[in-house]
Amino acid sequence: MKCSRSAGLLVLAASFNISLAFYLPGAAPHNFKQGDPVPLFVNALTPMLTGSSTAKLKSLINYDYYNPRFHFCEPTPGGPVKQPESLGSILFGDRIFNSPYDIKMLEHNSSCQTLCLQSNVSAEDAKFINDRIRDDYALNWLIDGLPAAELKIDSRGDYFYDLGFNLGNDEGPFKDTTPALNNHYDIVLQYHSPTPGNYRVVGVLVWPSSIGGSQQDTPTCDTDNSHPLVLSEQQTNSIRYTYRVTWNESDTPWATRWDSYLKVLDPRIHWFSLINSSFIVIFLCVMVSMILIRSVSRDISRYNAIDLSEDVQEDWGWKLVHAEVFRTPSYPMILSVMSGNGAQLCAMLAVTMVFALLGFLSPSNRGSLATVMMVFWSLFGCIGGYISSRVYASLGGTERRKNVFMTATILPTVIFTIVFLLNLFLLGAGSSGAVPFGTMLLIVLMWFGLNGPLCAIGAYIGSKQGSVAHPVRVHQIPRQIPPGPRYLQPWAAALLSGILPFGAAFVELYFVLSSLFASRAYYAFGFLALTACIVGLTTATVTILFTYFILCAEEYRWHWRAFLTGGGSAFWLLAYGLFFWASRLSLHSLSSAILYLGYLLLLVLLHFLITGTIGFLASYWAVRRLYSSIRID
Template identity: 60%
Template sequence: MLVSRLFPLATLLALPISSAFYLPGTAPRDYLEGEKIDVFVNTLTPMLNSKLHSLISYDYYDDRFGFCRPFNGIEKQPESLGSILFGDRILNSPYELNMLKNETCKLLCQSSITKEQSIFINERIKEDYGLNFLIDGLPSSEMKRDSKTQEIFLDAQGFNLGDDESIPDKPALNNHYDIYIQYHEKDTYSYISTPKSKKQYRVVGVLVYPRTVNSMISGSNSPDCFSTQPLYLSEATNNEFYYTYSISYIKSDITWGLRWDAYLHVFDPKIHWFSLINSLVIVGFLTFMVMMILYRTISKDIYRYNQIDLSEDVQEDYGWKLIHGEIFRLPQRPMLLSVMVGNGLHLIIMLIVTLLFALFGFLSPSNRGSLATVLLICWTLFGCVSGYTSSRTYSTLGGDQWKSNLILTTVLFPIVVFSVIGLLNLFLIFASASGAVPFGTILAILLLWFLISAPLSIAGYFYGLKHGSFENPLKTSSIPRQIPPKPWYLNQWISAILGGILPFGAAFVELYFVLSSLFGNRAYYAFGFLFLTFLIVVITTATTTILFIYFTLCAEEYRWHWRSFLIGGGSAFWLFTYGIWYWVSRLSLDSFTSVVLYFGYLFLFSLLDFLIGGSIGYIATYFAIRRLYSSIRVD
């Protein structure tokens, strides 16, 4: 929901002033005693324990699992666009929960599993797959204690499909679930005591502990949930067993507005702070270094250069001052450069707005997929940024084929991204994974692109043409100057790799938690750390690029345009390298499809990082060079 629920004025006047408010789509639901609580099931996903073994998710009602189905048929629940893109497939379930009604060893159904299904289920148990329930918008969780901070939190990864630790190579299926519902009695503002039957309650916590129980007793139609014998699925014959569950309600002092606090646990907060402080030190050092160069070295050079009597044909200076007639010479492939700069700035604005929404708490964790939805909406609405930036950049670089530049700005980057995602989606379809994006969702995204993003990009491009190019402070000489040999570390590609170390070093700790969230089915919510880290990376990228380009200009190398973009985007190389290390150390992917998915997503992240960092480096360098060369006197 994008608008909040409106309450009648009389109701507002009848209630005292409250100190809390509810975000759109997160209004609480009140239950009476005995009222039904809906239980929804989500996809089965691999859990990140010691290592992650797969990246493929499965539909809960996949025939190969043989789970109990609702008597009234399977019904899909409405989901946001971002939730679908992230692989959520929320469906109804046969579980019957009624507020404050405890149940013990309640039979869900009797399941029949073939030997082929047993082989499939046992493989998924070995890969640490987990089940995910949703009860009143809260994910199923297990209560755990942080080994470092000793804080108790709710791990929302779900709960294990089976147990693979008791006997090696003999997994046991968890077929009994102990469900604990934490509830809070709603506060009433009436001077007359409310009868118990009229009291209202709210769900504030969901705990699910699975067990493996061979509860089927020969000659009895009732399950024995207290049996100590595990349930092992035979891969040689068919299997018959019960699915059972128990329900217990626990009163809690946690109010509804604070019920997510136990889920939003920040792992290793000291590491976040250490990384942030370390990054601030790096930024401070780089900024100080650049300021010293600009204030002392360059200022003295400019002063001495301006004191030269040009009529006497004095040539005492060297370095960056001698290439003033080459500094704004047209680079190679200016059209491609302007397209990349435009799309990079488009992504930067998209990230900033999304992080601000997340920072101020508008992306509620109860609204599943809200982060991906806002990212997609921002990318659609800020298409004008790419058109405007590409237009002015291309004009400044002296380009005159504006029609081709307009088309490439609008379609090049989306086509590359959609092609890679479409290829990865084919692998998901062939693997029968629930994470495969449905055709209707693909069509909706294409419509957003064609009907909103592309027209806005075109409008932004023509608006940029109206403003024209940036006026360069110096004219370009007719004959190119010869470039002398330069040190090895100023080679274009070596500079890009070296220049990417510092921006990557400012963010690699936070990157670990982001990758764990994306691939390990863990919710990420340290948006304050992420926003500050992003700002630090922007400043570090800009200052590092300016510093390297200054050293390059001092070596009389005036081809700085592509060099500045490559240095700014050099962190993408280290991001991809770090992704390989993460794959080796934290992942143990058993299937070819999972490996292709991982490196496909890693390539996309590296591409986005390259465009973002390259745009920052180019824009910062261009305006720094304009400021530098506008300070010298040239006749």
């Protein structure tokens, strides 16, 4: 994490409202007849945040539903059959299989149905299950593309669907003791009839319960007058899984069936964050206008009013470094590569956000968001190559082939290395979230087989256009740089400049991190798009301001400083990520801790590249405009 003002806000707000109700274009509803089988698919078990404000996420490891240590009932004959998934779905840990549940449209199984009896659950497996219950793991089912959910009430008293339902219960009398396993499920399916004889699934609710006692007797599914099922960690256990199905008619049409799932909890927080961020941007724009328009315009008029016939012409302030300001910086290759990769990521995020606002990335199409981001990142390699080649040429670079190669390979290689190492920890923990080898090979082919050639094409176009023309010449002998104030030192300036962009986004950042790490549904793309625009504008404005300050301090090495200043909010993102860990996570395993730190560092790296590129390119534009407005003798 990202105008006529009132008109722009109205358009984006309308886009946000449309995105909540708009279904994935091209997707067709599935009409069932009475008695038609309604398949229930199972997904991976994921750790979840409970409703308590003090609850903490205890793990980041997902598990296959049919992991043999859980002893869930498997379909017969043939066993579980894996369902096809998209690239993004696989990357986010979805592992979908069929199930043995027998559900038919409008057939009420009000009687107790036995799914299976597992009579050989060892003590070791019982401990494994109990540990997952203590870690608040949730089961994830899918019926007609809708996830199973629990019905909950938000702070305003409105009902919403919370994705997934608990594997077991360790609250109340079971807290700090052996928890209870939920082995009975009351499944309530909501349907809508658009035409007589045709029925569509519009809601899936599950109430899990724990029924103990003898697992060999005839089941009654009496959840009110039974003791919970507590698995012994000293002996072999038996588990009988039962369920009941109830059909309820609903007025909710198929096109808006996701509204209850995608409810924005307390939108006042989002609006407060957005209004607060808007005031920050307005304040910055006013401040920069006062400094740059008044001060710079006065300086320019002052310089241009000097009589050229005078023998002595005194320079001061930023004009003193006019012969140094476009001197080639240190490591121009690395700077241009980072700028190209940052521009590529910016383009990918912008287009993805537009698709999300228009409703094309509905969560009904699982993994579509991640898939679109991966595809557009590869396709926009031409933008990365173009920006990198032009920046490199403008900085005086001559090794253009090396520049193309590094632009196309360095960032994908770094990301692949980090993901590969994290994948080893997932494999070691037995997690279903481990990316299969075939999927990783496909990603490598996309990055290097598609992104590479497109990057070369973009670089070729950029090299044909050549370098950006500079308004002043560079002296052969570098000018001595006087000591500057401490607040303009590189790291101090980066931290100071990063406060405002981070302050504009930190509220929305909480919801994004909760979605990424706590399996929370996030679909407030309207708020996210506005926040991203504000962060981008704030980053550009602050970086231009600090660049002007360092030029006034006769520090002409502004290139790297502009990139570092623009990316300063990434350091605050890292600090906030560690705070989020301390306040909302309670990770017990080393694998979960390493996974969180690894993914957080990956987010910080990408954020630094995006905001650093925005700051650098904005400063480059401002410096050229500044020095092209005065006469240089």
